[in-house]
Amino acid sequence: MQSVNISPSSVQQSPYKPKHECGICGIYGHEDAAKxxxxxxxxxxxxxxxxxxxxxxxxxxVAIHKDMGLVxxxxxxxxxxxxxxxxxxxxxxxxxxxxxxxxxxQPFLITHKGLPLSVAHNGNLVNSITLRQQLEEDGSIFQTxxxxxxxxxxxAKHIDLGLPEAIxxxxxxxxxxxxxxxxxxxxMIAVRDPHGFRPLCLGKxxxxxxxxxSETCALDLIEADYLRDIEPGEVFxxxxxxxxxxxxxxxxxxxxxxFEHVYFARPDSDVFGFNVYKARKRMxxxxxxxxxxxxxxVMPFPDSGNYAAIGYSNASGIPLEMGMIRNHYVGRTFxxxxxxxxxxxxxxxxxxxxxxxxxRKVIIVEDSIIRGTTGRSRVKSLREVGAxxxxxxxxxxxxxxxxxxxxxxxxxxxxIAAGNTVEGIRDYLxxxxxxxxxxxxxxxxxxxxxxxxxxxxxxxxxxxxxxANFTKDALSSCL
Numbered sequence: 001m002q003s004v005n006i007s008p009s010s011v012q013q014s015p016y017k018p019k020h021e022c023g024i025c026g027i028y029g030h031e032d033a034a035k036x037x038x039x040x041x042x043x044x045x046x047x048x049x050x051x052x053x054x055x056x057x058x059x060x061x062v063a064i065h066k067d068m069g070l071v072x073x074x075x076x077x078x079x080x081x082x083x084x085x086x087x088x089x090x091x092x093x094x095x096x097x098x099x100x101x102x103x104x105x106q107p108f109l110i111t112h113k114g115l116p117l118s119v120a121h122n123g124n125l126v127n128s129i130t131l132r133q134q135l136e137e138d139g140s141i142f143q144t145x146x147x148x149x150x151x152x153x154x155x156a157k158h159i160d161l162g163l164p165e166a167i168x169x170x171x172x173x174x175x176x177x178x179x180x181x182x183x184x185x186x187x188m189i190a191v192r193d194p195h196g197f198r199p200l201c202l203g204k205x206x207x208x209x210x211x212x213x214s215e216t217c218a219l220d221l222i223e224a225d226y227l228r229d230i231e232p233g234e235v236f237x238x239x240x241x242x243x244x245x246x247x248x249x250x251x252x253x254x255x256x257x258x259f260e261h262v263y264f265a266r267p268d269s270d271v272f273g274f275n276v277y278k279a280r281k282r283m284x285x286x287x288x289x290x291x292x293x294x295x296x297x298v299m300p301f302p303d304s305g306n307y308a309a310i311g312y313s314n315a316s317g318i319p320l321e322m323g324m325i326r327n328h329y330v331g332r333t334f335x336x337x338x339x340x341x342x343x344x345x346x347x348x349x350x351x352x353x354x355x356x357x358x359x360r361k362v363i364i365v366e367d368s369i370i371r372g373t374t375g376r377s378r379v380k381s382l383r384e385v386g387a388x389x390x391x392x393x394x395x396x397x398x399x400x401x402x403x404x405x406x407x408x409x410x411x412x413x414x415x416i417a418a419g420n421t422v423e424g425i426r427d428y429l430x431x432x433x434x435x436x437x438x439x440x441x442x443x444x445x446x447x448x449x450x451x452x453x454x455x456x457x458x459x460x461x462x463x464x465x466x467x468a469n470f471t472k473d474a475l476s477s478c479l
Contacts, residue, residue, distance in 0.1 A: 022106070022122040022406075023047030024200075025218050026089040026181040028188045028238045029209035034083035037090035040211070040218040041071045046266055047122075047214060048092035051105040055118045058085030059186050059240075062116040066091075066105040086209075087188055089181045091120035094408070104144045107183075112156040116185050121148035122198050122214055123177035124406040126466035131173070151180065163187070167235055168248040175464055177257075177405035179230070181212060187239040188212070195255035195463055196232030197405050197454060199271045203227055210238050215269035229273065255454035255463035259407060261446050262396045263367050267307055274447045277307055282445035283395035283437055284311025284365060291435045293391050296360040299323035301350060301378055308395035309365035323357050323382070324350045350378065358386035366394045372416040372429060379430045391433045396442050398422065401460040 023044030027033040034056040041052055052074040053066025063083050067074045071092060091106040109118040125131070128147035131154070136142065140153045151170065158166035167189065177197035182189040190212045192200045203211040203224035211224045219226050230236055232254055237244045256272045257264075267277035287308065297319045300309040303326065313320035327349055362382065369375055375392075382390050398417035412418040416425055426434035439458055443450045456462045 022094060023092045023214045024090065024120045024122055024179065024181050025213040026188050026190065027209060027211055028087050030205060030207060031086055033086050033088035035080050036222050037088040038071065038075055038080055039222050040213055041090045041092050043218040043221040044092055044214055045071055048094040051093045052091065053105050053107050054083055054088055054090040055107045055109055055183060056083035056085045056088040057183065057185055062185055064107065064109050066107065068102050068105065087183060089118060089120050089183045089188065104146050106148060108144065108146065108149055108152060110152050112159065115159065117152050117155060118183045119148055119151045119180060121151065121178055121180040122406065123179060123193065124404060125150065125174055125176035125178065126404050126464055127175040130467045172248055179214065187237060190230050190236040192230045192232055192234055194233035194249040194252050197255055197257050199260060199265070200230040201226060202230055202236065215265055215271060217266045217269040220268065253463065254452040256452055257405065258442065258446065258453045258455060259457065272448060279446045280307035280395065281311035283442060284308035285315040286441040286445055287393045287395055287437050288312045288315035290438060290441055291393055293363055293433065294361065295363045295391060297321040298363045298365060300365050302326040304367045305365040305395070308367060312365050312393065318363065321356060323353055323362060325353060326350055352381050352385045354385045357382055359388050361389040362387055364390065364392045366392060368396050368399060369394055369416060369425065370399055371414060372425060376429050383430060389432045392429065392431050394436045397436050397439050397458045399457050401457050403457050404462065404466050405454065
C-alpha cells in the first residue's frame with residue numbers, strides 16, 4: 001500500500017468537505033424587505049451555517065440584528081418586526097478569513113460623519129494584509145479580523161468625494177474575489193469583482209422591488225423574476241432615483257469558480273448562466289464515458305454525489321441504488337462518543353444497507369475528495385457489511401492546490417491529492433479502483449468555455465496572485 005501524507009492536526013480540525021463561502025441577499029423597494037431577506041437567506045443557508053444577519057432601513061433609521069447560528073435560530077418574528085423599512089441586506093457566513101465568533105458576523109455596520117454604511121461580502125481579498133496595514137498606519141481602527149471590514153474603511157476614507165467616486169476609488173485598490181452588497185441609509189449597492197469569481201444575480205418582484213442574491217434559488221423562494229447576473233466588474237446602484245450601473249475597471253479575463261457547479265451551489269440554482277443540476281448530471285454522464293467499470297449498481301454518498309450518480313447510471317446503463325441511507329434528523333450534539341465508538345460521527349449521518357451491499361460490486365459516485373478522511377471511514381463501512389468490490393468515481397479532477405478566493409482549503413497540506421498519486425489515494429481509501437473526471441470533461445459539463453473558469457485548485461494557475469505577505473500559511477492562520 002502506498003503511503004499518503006496527511007497532517008494529523010488538519011485531519012482532526014478539518015471537515016470532510018470544503019466549506020461554502022458566504023451567501024448574500026438584498027431587497028430594495030418592498031415594505032417587508034427584512035422578511036424577504038430572511039427567506040432569501042433561508043434559501044442560501046447551504047452557503048454558510050456559522051452566523052446570519054440582516055440590516056434594514058426605512059430611509060431614516062437603520063437597524064441591524066445578527067448572531068451566531070442558523071437563519072431560523074438567529075431570527076424570530078419579533079426580531080424581524082424590529083427591522084423595518086423598504087430596504088434590507090442579509091448575510092449567512094462561513095469564515096474563510098477571520099475567526100468564527102459573533103464580532104465577525106455580517107453585515108458589518110458603521111457610521112461615519114453621520115452616514116451609516118453596511119457591507120455583506122462573499123469572497124476573499126488577496127491584498128487584505130497590505131491594505132489593512134496601510135489603513136492602520138493612517139489611523140483606521142479595526143473592530144473585527146475580517147477582510148470585509150476593509151471595504152468600509154476605504155469608502156469612509158474617500159466619502160467626501162461622493163459615494164459613486166468613493167466606490168470607484170475603493171474597489172480599484174482591492175484585489176481578490178468579492179460579490180458583495182453595501183447599504184447606506186437610502187441606497188443599496190451591489191458590486192462584483194472584475195473576474196467574477198463568485199456568483200451574483202439580479203431579480204425583480206411583482207411590485208417592482210429589486211432583489212440581489214448569491215444564487216437564483218433565493219429569487220425562486222420569494223417569487224422574484226430573474227433579470228440577469230450582476231456582471232463581472234459591475235457596480236449596480238438602486239435608490240429613490242432609480243437604478244444606475246457602471247464599470248470602474250477595464251475588462252479582464254473571467255474567472256468563474258467552477259466549484260460552484262461541482263459542489264457549492266444548490267442544484268436548483270442557475271449559476272454563471274447554466275443550471276447546476278444539469279451540470280452535475282452531465283458530469284456523471286461524462287464520467288461514465290471516460291470509465292469502463294463492471295459493477296452491479298451505482299450509488300452516491302448522500303447528498304454530495306446524488307446528481308452525478310444519476311447521470312453516471314443513465315449513461316452507463318448500470319442501475320442506481322441508494323446503498324447508504326442518510327439520517328435527516330442529525331442535529332448538533334455535545335455528547336462525545338467513547339473511543340470504542342470512534343466512527344460514530346460518520347455512522348450517525350450515513351448507514352449502509354446491508355442486504356443490498358453484501359456480495360455486490362458497487363461504484364460510489366462522489367463530487368470531490370478533499371482530505372479523504374471521512375471517505376475512508378465510509379468505504380470501510382461498505383467493506384464491513386460485505387461489499388465484494390468498491391470502486392469510486394469523482395465528478396471533478398484531483399484537488400491539488402489551495403484556494404485564495406474564498407474556499408477553506410488555503411494550504412496544500414490539507415489536500416490529499418497534493419503530493420500523492422491517484423493510486424496512493426485509492427489505497428488509502430481502501431478502494432478497488434479510483435477514477436477522477438478530466439478537467440476538459442468537467443468544463444464540458446457546464447456548457448461554458450474553459451477560459452471563463454478559475455481552475456486553480458486543479459492546475460495551480462491562479463488568475464490573481466496575492467501580495468508577497470499574503471501566503472497560504474498566513475491565510476490558513478486566519479481561518
